[in-house]
Amino acid sequence: MHTPVSGFRFAAVASGIRKDGRIDTALAVADGPAVAAGLVTRNRVKAAPIVVASERLRAGSLRGVLVNSGCANACTGEAGLLAAKRATAAVAAELGVGEELIVPASTGVIGAVLPAEKIVARSGDLVRALSPAGVDDFALAICTTDRWPKVAEAVVEGPGGAARVLGIAKGAGMIHPDVGPPQATMLVFLFTDAKIPQSELARVLEPAGDRTFNAVTVDGDTSTNDLVLALASGASGVTPSGDALGAAFERVCRELARSMVKDGEGAQHVVDVCVSGLATEAEAREVARTVATSLLVKTALFGNDANWGRLLAAAGRAGVAFDPRRAGVRIAGVEIVRGGVTLGADAEAQAQKRMADAVEYAVELELGGGPGRFTYVTSDLGHGYIDVNAGYRS
Amino acid sequence: MHTPVSGFRFAAVASGIRKDGRIDTALAVADGPAVAAGLVTRNRVKAAPIVVASERLRAGSLRGVLVNSGCANACTGEAGLLAAKRATAAVAAELGVGEELIVPASTGVIGAVLPAEKIVARSGDLVRALSPAGVDDFALAICTTDRWPKVAEAVVEGPGGAARVLGIAKGAGMIHPDVGPPQATMLVFLFTDAKIPQSELARVLEPAGDRTFNAVTVDGDTSTNDLVLALASGASGVTPSGDALGAAFERVCRELARSMVKDGEGAQHVVDVCVSGLATEAEAREVARTVATSLLVKTALFGNDANWGRLLAAAGRAGVAFDPRRAGVRIAGVEIVRGGVTLGADAEAQAQKRMADAVEYAVELELGGGPGRFTYVTSDLGHGYIDVNAGYRS
Numbered sequence: 158m159h160t161p162v163s164g165f166r167f168a169a170v171a172s173g174i175r176k177d178g179r180i181d182t183a184l185a186v187a188d189g190p191a192v193a194a195g196l197v198t199r200n201r202v203k204a205a206p207i208v209v210a211s212e213r214l215r216a217g218s219l220r221g222v223l224v225n226s227g228c229a230n231a232c233t234g235e236a237g238l239l240a241a242k243r244a245t246a247a248v249a250a251e252l253g254v255g256e257e258l259i260v261p262a263s264t265g266v267i268g269a270v271l272p273a274e275k276i277v278a279r280s281g282d283l284v285r286a287l288s289p290a291g292v293d294d295f296a297l298a299i300c301t302t303d304r305w306p307k308v309a310e311a312v313v314e315g316p317g318g319a320a321r322v323l324g325i326a327k328g329a330g331m332i333h334p335d336v337g338p339p340q341a342t343m344l345v346f347l348f349t350d351a352k353i354p355q356s357e358l359a360r361v362l363e364p365a366g367d368r369t370f371n372a373v374t375v376d377g378d379t380s381t382n383d384l385v386l387a388l389a390s391g392a393s394g395v396t397p398s399g400d401a402l403g404a405a406f407e408r409v410c411r412e413l414a415r416s417m418v419k420d421g422e423g424a425q426h427v428v429d430v431c432v433s434g435l436a437t438e439a440e441a442r443e444v445a446r447t448v449a450t451s452l453l454v455k456t457a458l459f460g461n462d463a464n465w466g467r468l469l470a471a472a473g474r475a476g477v478a479f480d481p482r483r484a485g486v487r488i489a490g491v492e493i494v495r496g497g498v499t500l501g502a503d504a505e506a507q508a509q510k511r512m513a514d515a516v517e518y519a520v521e522l523e524l525g526g527g528p529g530r531f532t533y534v535t536s537d538l539g540h541g542y543i544d545v546n547a548g549y550r551s
Numbered sequence: 552m553h554t555p556v557s558g559f560r561f562a563a564v565a566s567g568i569r570k571d572g573r574i575d576t577a578l579a580v581a582d583g584p585a586v587a588a589g590l591v592t593r594n595r596v597k598a599a600p601i602v603v604a605s606e607r608l609r610a611g612s613l614r615g616v617l618v619n620s621g622c623a624n625a626c627t628g629e630a631g632l633l634a635a636k637r638a639t640a641a642v643a644a645e646l647g648v649g650e651e652l653i654v655p656a657s658t659g660v661i662g663a664v665l666p667a668e669k670i671v672a673r674s675g676d677l678v679r680a681l682s683p684a685g686v687d688d689f690a691l692a693i694c695t696t697d698r699w700p701k702v703a704e705a706v707v708e709g710p711g712g713a714a715r716v717l718g719i720a721k722g723a724g725m726i727h728p729d730v731g732p733p734q735a736t737m738l739v740f741l742f743t744d745a746k747i748p749q750s751e752l753a754r755v756l757e758p759a760g761d762r763t764f765n766a767v768t769v770d771g772d773t774s775t776n777d778l779v780l781a782l783a784s785g786a787s788g789v790t791p792s793g794d795a796l797g798a799a800f801e802r803v804c805r806e807l808a809r810s811m812v813k814d815g816e817g818a819q820h821v822v823d824v825c826v827s828g829l830a831t832e833a834e835a836r837e838v839a840r841t842v843a844t845s846l847l848v849k850t851a852l853f854g855n856d857a858n859w860g861r862l863l864a865a866a867g868r869a870g871v872a873f874d875p876r877r878a879g880v881r882i883a884g885v886e887i888v889r890g891g892v893t894l895g896a897d898a899e900a901q902a903q904k905r906m907a908d909a910v911e912y913a914v915e916l917e918l919g920g921g922p923g924r925f926t927y928v929t930s931d932l933g934h935g936y937i938d939v940n941a942g943y944r945s
Contacts, residue, residue, distance in 0.1 A: 200868045201872065201875065202875045203867075229860070232859070232888075233892060234891050381860075381863075452846070452936075453940060456936070462941070466623070470661060472595070472596065473596030473775060474594045475595075479595060481596045481626065484626075498626065498630070499662050499663075539937050546846070546850035546851065
């Protein structure tokens with residue numbers, strides 16, 4: 158069980174949105190007004206709950222978040238907006254707070270309108286179940302194809318004491334987040350009891366999200382529902398520096414992001430694609446992203462194939478200038494390419510053995526002498542991914 | 552058997568580069584100097600044969616092309632360049648022409664140096680086998696994971712008669728060509744007996760390639776070896792207009808490009824992703840490209856799932872502005888989304904039945920009232936792709 162964060166309570170119930178009867182509706186509520194900031198998908202097609210949450214986030218203060226799995230409520234037009242509002246209004250009424258203080262979040266199949274009446278019918282039970290100890294129920298209820306719930310914690314020191322950060326996330330497919338200041342099949346909720354001004358919370362959330370979630374990929378698809386929401390209750394009475402809180406957010410986000418990749422649909426490995434030696438970090442990021450999302454690379458990783466040719470070919474199509482004759486490649490710590498050419502079959506065989514044995518390893522591409530470096534986290538892609546995604550709706 | 556194009560002879564032999572003993576080395580030769588133009592991969596990592604071919608293409612005149620399968624001779628440094636030159640020199644010597652008049656092209660595994668000595672040993676046999684009737688041998692020898700050889704033909708009228716265009720291609724994986732004026736697991740060779748100035752040949756080749764090969768995708772990976780080479784013998788004595796020749800090139804290239812997608816590794820369907828209603832063709836192309844390369848879309852196509860939510864979600868992340876509330880979707884001729892929302896389960900079921908029954912169909916996304924439209928050709932992606940690519944080198 159996870160330690161509660163002071164000032165917050167959590168609960169989950171089965172509303173019958175999911176056909177399998179699992180808990181599917183989660184609520185997190187602050188005891189009083191909480192300072193709020195969020196990042197939402199940059200996808201042009203934004204799900205109804207994202208539209209509603211974006212509006213409500215503008216005030217910078219919220220009381221809670223209502224999350225359901227089983228239905229993304231995306232591409233549902235006016236009916237979807239109304240459903241998101243009806244569900245949050247019912248929960249707000251049970252809590253005795255204004256409906257604009259509860260933001261909705263949804264994950265699941267695209268194209269079906271949220272069956273709000275199912276949540277309305279259980280809203281009383283949901284509110285009554287709220288408890289500081291409800292973290293694990295909350296984390297489980299928001300899972301869809303996830304194989305495990307994702308929770309991470311950090312402590313941040315401030316004058317006079319320590320505040321806590323609790324992160325809860327879901328995400329295993331349609332993972333290639335691209336979130337900005339107000340998307341989710343990735344849903345991330347950060348709860349802290351730090352006392353922090355809204356402007357400071359918003360300022361530190363964006364880089365923490367950008368350096369972590371925006372640097373992982375399962376399938377290169379950015380969802381219509383991605384949301385990162387931070388709520389600060391202030392209940393610890395501790396005011397850490399913004400930078401300290403940002404660093405704690407980044408640690409929690411990194412752990413959650415990595416857990417999502419590890420849980421990538423059908424994935425057997427978590428692979429850090431580390432690109433270095435380019436002129437700028439932006440260039441290194443573009444190359445790392447291209448390699449990390451290459452299907453030929455990801456299927457080679459699935460096959461435990463130290464296929465450095467595919468690595469360099471993917472790097473080469475990123476649109477970034479480098480000299481292939483200076484390229485070096487290291488897989489799982491084994492150097493297999495130097496000066497653009499192979500170090501031979503023995504090195505490759507050694508790398509392949511390590512790939513097969515390790516759950517997590519790094520692929521390092523050194524592409525020159527420049528200072529620019531960036532690491533993207535990816536997974537292998539094999540039959541499990543196809544099985545999950547070719548039959549998801551049936 | 553395919554009709555020869557006057558002024559050209561073709562041959563293929565087994566040099567033992569491929570372990571399975573199949574014919575793997577092909578030669579096409581013009582009877583005299585041929586006007587030449589080429590497009591090569593824009594990948595920064597260019598295979599040795601691409602480097603050599605680019606140099607030799609500068610002269611605008613060639614005698615022939617030497618192609619091998621089984622080894623891409625990519626990422627092979629100086630040794631790779633030397634090997635490409637040794638192989639072409641041996642063939643040129645047998646032909647009695649300057650080595651700079653024969654361009655090399657290679658396809659196969661990346662990272663191994665071309666075993667030039669194997670080609671040298673068979674160069675005499677290869678030249679002696681040259682025949683106008685050798686087209687089918689040539690087409691077969693350049694195949695790797697292709698399930699069938701790819702040949703297309705067109706006739707182009709000019710004053711006083713007709714000239715012919717013969718296209719031969721290979722390509723089934725690592726297909727997401729991005730070729731420009733001087734990449735290949737896609738190799739395309741266009742032979743014509745038209746009499747055409749080099750400047751005109753070069754001018755019409757680029758748009759023909761851009762509108763066809765650069766608008767198809769199997770896996771989103773752009774190869775280090777892609778090459779489109781056009782040779783004009785002039786032997787027909789007919790000089791068509793550049794536009795007429797360009798149109799004939801485009802017809803041949805479109806047929807070859809479609810054949811490559813149909814042969815996409817593990818593919819069961821060829822799907823035209825038609826995007827319309829955007830402000831410009833460039834915007835429509837970007838959206839069509841994003842949808843056509845989306846893994847979630849391609850796995851849904853594999854599952855015969857009319858998953859329009861994934862279509863719209865992919866369109867939404869293309870970075871192009873449109874109003875999802877105006878979006879319409881039609882799959883295999885069945886309208887399933889209007890005004891951004893579903894037309895119901897019956898329409899989707901009908902679309903799914905047609906998807907399952909058809910080898911080729913269209914996915915149409917109408918995203919507004921603008922004039923911009925573009926069609927990208929893609930394939931579904933399933934277990935066959937994983938099998939081919941996770942174990943390719945073993």
